[in-house]
Amino acid sequence: MIEAHNLTKTYGAKTAVNDVSFTVRPGAVTGFLGPNGAGKSTTMRMIVGLDRPTAGWVTVNGRLYREHTSPLSEVGALLDAKAVHAGRSAENHLLALAATHGIPQSRVKEMIELTGLQSVARKRVGGFSLGMGQRLGIAAALLGDPQTLLLDEPINGLDPEGIRWVRALVRNLAAEGRAVLLSSHLMSEMALTADHLIVLGKGRVIADAPIAEIIGGATQSGVRVRSPQASVLATALTAPGITVTHVEHDLLTVSGLTAGAIGDVAARDGIALHELTPVTASLEEAYLQLTNDDVEYRTGAPVMDLEVSR
Template identity: 70%
Template sequence: MIVAENLTKRYGDKTAVDGVSFTVAPGRVTGFLGPNGAGKSTTMRMIVGLDRPTAGRVTVGGQDYRRLRSPLTEVGVLLDAKAIHTGRSARNHLRAMAATHGIGAQRVDEVIELTGIGAVAGKRAGGFSLGMGQRLGIAAALLGDPHTLILDEPVNGLDPEGVRWVRQFVRHLAGEGRTVLLSSHLMSEMSQTADHVIVLGRGRVLADAPLPELVRTWTTTTLLVRSPRLSDLVTALEIPDATISAVEPGAAQITGITPETVGDIAAAHGIPLYELSPRVGSLEDAYLALTDDSVEYKTKEIA
């Protein structure tokens, strides 16, 4: 379990993390989201002792990371896949890490095969592609078979097979009761992977909730309706809170009303329906609505 309590980090007059509190519980995948500059990377660095908090504290398994006697076997970390000795082979890089904790060569071979880098394990890590570097970083994080896993953008550069493997593997680890904190900007992937989501914006927690609850709270369900008597249906649906907008001839989008109500009203007026489809908002929709005022580096929209 990871517990942050009023975690704060300032760099001069810049507050990167501002009184952040959250709990990453075991047994589920917790997604860690936020725009660039939101404080995610700084928070993760403080979790593993690379940055010292200005105020507050964060513990892993009830302890300060710096006090862990065997960090690799307690916490697996991928923050920067390029943090390797570029002149070493992948296997020797992992062996050097393993030697610091008395981890045997057999475990090194296991994580090499597990992450699919067996064919290049003897090659210099500095020549790896982005995807292979990510796989090596994940192998390093798994080396000590840790109870807690912290991965920052682990699918960056991976091919579809690798992305699916990461998704299935972290869910498997969570299913074993381990603690998994996963950061990513890929909302579609996060929606398939995370059980719970923490969203940061400008250094503060904007949301901390189960993923379905977050989507339900920050999105609106839209109904797509098709009917040969659409104008009659629109007239019949002129009730408070219902908003109707035309999509194309014979079709409209409706919000503020349930599909059951639309169906009942259409039946009562003898209006045939060719389609009545609820379209539920996505994690991406919820994320964009939630962080709209917290984007520090906002691009110009294309008209």
Template identity: 75%
Template sequence: MIEAELLSKRYGSKTAVDGVTFTVQSGKVTGFLGPNGAGKSTTMRMIVGLDRPTAGRVTVNGRPYVESRAPLREVGVLLDAKAVHTGRSAYNHLLAMGATHGIGAARVREVIELTGLQSVARKRVGGFSLGMGQRLGIAAALLGDPQTLILDEPVNGLDPEGVRWVRTLVRSLAAEGRTVLLSSHLMSEMAQTADHIIVLGRGRIIADAPVGDIVGGASQLTVRVRTPHASELTALLALPEVRVTSVEQGLLDVSGISAADIGDRAARAGIALHELTPVTRSLEEAYMSLTEDDVEYRTQSMLETQDLPSQGVAR
């Protein structure tokens, strides 16, 4: 279990993390989300003692990480897959890490096989692709068979098979009762992998709940209605709290009213309905809704850039 209490980090006048309190529970995959600059990486670095908090505290299994006598056996960490001596082979890199904790060649071979690195294990890491580098970083995190895993963007650079492998791996580890904290910008993958979500925005927690609650809580009730009498139904539903949007001919999206109420009103008016389906928003849509006011680095649309002065704007 990872517990943060009023955790803060400032760099001069810049507040990267602002008094966050959360718990990452054992037996679940917890997704750690937020826009660029939200404070995710800084928080992960504080968890494992790479950055010292300005205020507050964070513990792993009841004590600060820096007090761990055998860190590799307690916490497996992937923060930067490129932080490897490029002249070493994958095998020698893992063997050197294991030597610091009395972990021998047998375990090194196990994690190499587990992460699919057998064919490149004796090759220099400097020649690895991005995906192979990620697999090596995951192998290093698993080396001590730890109870807690902290993985920052582990699927970055992986092909679809690799992404599915990571999903299966972290869910199986959580099923064994381990603590898994996982960050990613792939919302579709996080929706399939995580049980619980913590969302940061500008250094503060803006959501901390199960995935279903995140999606449901951010969703406005929307019903997809198909009817040959779309104009008549639109007029019938002209209520202050109801919004009707035409998707295509004969197909409407209606929000602010339940499917049952739409059906009852249409039946009383003699309007035939061919479809009446509640629409569930995706995790990505819920995430975008949650973080729309907390994006620090916002891109501009092509229309917006057309209004900028020509100086300094690539054409």
């Protein structure tokens, strides 16, 4: 379990993390989201003692990280897949970590097999691809069989098979009763993996709730309506506060009315319906609505008329 209490971190005049409190509970995957510059990485670094809070504190399994006599056995962290001596082999990197905690060599072999690194275990890490480096980072995080895990962008650089493997891995770890804090910018993957979300914006917690609650609280896109009499139905639905958009000749998107109300209008006027589907917000839409006012680095509109020299 991770418990953060009023965490604050400043760098001169810059406040990277501002009075952040949250709990990452066992038995669940907690997604950690936020725009670039929101304070996610700084918070994760404070959890494992790499940055000292300006104010507040954070404990892992009831203690400050530095108070654990065997930290690898308490919390496994993947914060930077490149933070490995490039001249070492993957196997030697894991053996060195194991030696610091009295972890048997058999556990190193298990982690190499679990992460699919058997064929490159004795190759130098400096020649690894990003995806292979991520697998090694996950192996290191799991080496001490910890009850708490911090994984910062673990699927970055992985192929589809690797992404699916990480998803299943973290779900299984949570099912075993471990606490998992997972950071990712891939909303579609987070929607499939996380049970709970903590969202930061400009250093503050702007959401801390189950993922279904966050998605359910977002503005819905409307109702998808398919009918061979779409134009007639569109006219029947015309009223203040209702927006009807023609998507195809027989397909409408209606906002401002529930699916039931649309069905009642169609039944009243004898209009056939072939589809009546509420369109709920995706996690990406919910996230963008939440963080709309908290994006620190906002890009401009894309320029579409660039000349390309040949």
